[in-house]
Amino acid sequence: xxxxxxxxxxxxxxxxxxxxxxxxxxxxxxxxxxxxxxxxxxxxxxxxxxxxxxxxxxxxxxxxxxxxxxxxxxxxxxxxxxxxxxxxxxxxxxxxxxxxxxxxxxxxxxxxxxxxxxxxxxxxxxxxxxxxxxxxxxxxxxxxxxxxxxxxxxxxxxxxxxxxxxxxxxxxxxxxxxxxxxxxxxxxxxxxxxxxxxxxxxxxxxxxxxxxxxxxxxxxxxxxxxxxxxxxxxxxxxxxxxxxxxxxxxxxxxxxxxxxxxxxxxxxxxxxxxxxxxxxxxxxx
Numbered sequence: 172x173x174x175x176x177x178x179x180x181x182x183x184x185x186x187x188x189x190x191x192x193x194x195x196x197x198x199x200x201x202x203x204x205x206x207x208x209x210x211x212x213x214x215x216x217x218x219x220x221x222x223x224x225x226x227x228x229x230x231x232x233x234x235x236x237x238x239x240x241x242x243x244x245x246x247x248x249x250x251x252x253x254x255x256x257x258x259x260x261x262x263x264x265x266x267x268x269x270x271x272x273x274x275x276x277x278x279x280x281x282x283x284x285x286x287x288x289x290x291x292x293x294x295x296x297x298x299x300x301x302x303x304x305x306x307x308x309x310x311x312x313x314x315x316x317x318x319x320x321x322x323x324x325x326x327x328x329x330x331x332x333x334x335x336x337x338x339x340x341x342x343x344x345x346x347x348x349x350x351x352x353x354x355x356x357x358x359x360x361x362x363x364x365x366x367x368x369x370x371x372x373x374x375x376x377x378x379x380x381x382x383x384x385x386x387x388x389x390x391x392x393x394x395x396x397x398x399x400x401x402x403x404x405x406x407x408x409x410x411x412x413x414x415x416x417x418x419x420x421x422x423x424x425x426x427x428x429x430x431x432x433x434x435x436x437x438x439x440x441x442x443x444x445x446x447x448x449x450x451x452x453x454x455x456x
Contacts, residue, residue, distance in 0.1 A: 172278075173197040174382070175226060175236045177216060177267055178243030180205035183282070183343050183374050187240060190375035191382075199233045201225050202243060216243050216263045223270035238278035238385075240378055241267045248312045257311040264319045272330050280381045283320055283337040283391065285429060286313035291363035295413045300422070300430035301365065303339070303391045320391060327389040334385035338377050341367040341395040341429055349449040352400060362412050366399040367429040370444035380438040392434040397442045398425040 174191055178184040179200025188210070191198045200211040212232055214225045228234030244260045245251060251259070264281065271279055289296060289307040296305065308314040323335045342364050361368070377394040399405050404424050409416060419430075434440035 172237040172382070173199070173233060173235060174238045174240060175199050175201055175233075176240045176242065177201045177214075177263075178241070178282075179211065181242060181246070182345050183340065183371050184242045186345070186371035186375040187242065187378050190372070190379050191240075194379055197233070199229075199236075216266055217259060219266045219270065222263075222266040223273055226267075226270050226274040226276065236271075236274065236276055238280070238382055239267065239271045239276055240382070241279065241281040243267070244282065244315075245312070248310050253311040257315045260312070260315040261318055261322075264315075265322060268323060268326050268335070272326060272333065277330065277333045278382060278385045279323075279333070279335045280378055280385070281319065281323060281335065281337050283339040284313065284316045285339055285341040285364060285367065285393075285395075286310065287316040287320060287339060288393075288429075292365065292413075295416050296365075298417045298419070299365070299409050299413065300419060300426070300428045300432075301393075302430040303393055303433055324389045327387075332387050334387050335389045336381040336385060337389070337391045338374075338381060338394045339391060340374055340377075341365075341369050341393075342400075343371050343374055344368050344446070345371045346449065349446055352446045352450045361400045364400070365428040366401055366405075366408055367395040367427055368400045368446060369395045370442070370449070373442045373444050376443070377434060377438065377440050380434075380440055384438055390437070392438060392440070393429050393431050394434060394440070395427050395429045395431060395442070396445060397427055397431065398445055398447070399427055400446055 174196050180202040201214045205211045212229045245256050288305045308317045327333045327335045
């Protein structure tokens with residue numbers, strides 16, 4: 172397919188472009204900044220005119236886009252004022268999704284977030300591992316993600332055959348960043364993320380699978396590593412930090428507390444990278 176990737180210069184965006192290119196797709200990055208070249212076009216996605224123009228094709232770059240992977244966003248609260256985070260991200264997502272439909276693009280994969288499930292979980296989850304049935308926002312970044320999912324669920328109805336898949340990514344870690352996991356034995360570390368994380372390469376795998384298995388309609392999937400990000404067993408983490416929260420029977424010793432069962436079953440997603448292996452390699456290197 173010819174695939175446009177917004178936010179292509181980011182951590183997850185770069186990994187996704189690499190993965191999709193290796194899979195044989197014709198990939199074109201759209202972002203506000205990035206390395207100049209035939210596979211990249213600088214686009215201000217807050218401008219609807221630039222957004223739809225780029226998805227209709229860019230002279231000397233590409234035309235006739237088959238699918239869009241939407242990863243562009245201000246990635247966390249705190250980089251700009253809170254309201255600006257919400258306004259920017261919701262505007263960009265509307266522009267991309269609406270422009271894609273106007274351009275006749277019927278396959279869209281968009282980045283959602285663990286924040287749409289209650290991060291930083293000051294209010295304890297109703298159950299663990301948490302799954303896609305939970306929708307709860309506690310900051311403006313999260314509010315934007317909840318609103319984007321709701322918007323996508325409506326927009327997907329506007330054109331027959333449209334598929335929109337929202338992937339709820341957790342803390343994305345790139346190769347070479349696992350040095351921070353030296354603190355993994357500290358009981359409170361990564362608590363706000365339910366001790367979850369995802370390697371950027373596994374995030375890119377989820378994107379590739381969502382594109383390959385896209386079906387008409389709107390779906391949401393959790394995407395994270397299969398293990399927790401500490402040396403503490405998952406049941407112990409839950410009992411310590413979320414006392415009284417019901418645990419699913421048969422929880423593995425270090426199994427993630429952010430369920431990826433749906434992604435495994437429906438997409439065939441299976442994380443390949445663990446902080447344990449990567450940290451050992453970083454420590455040896």
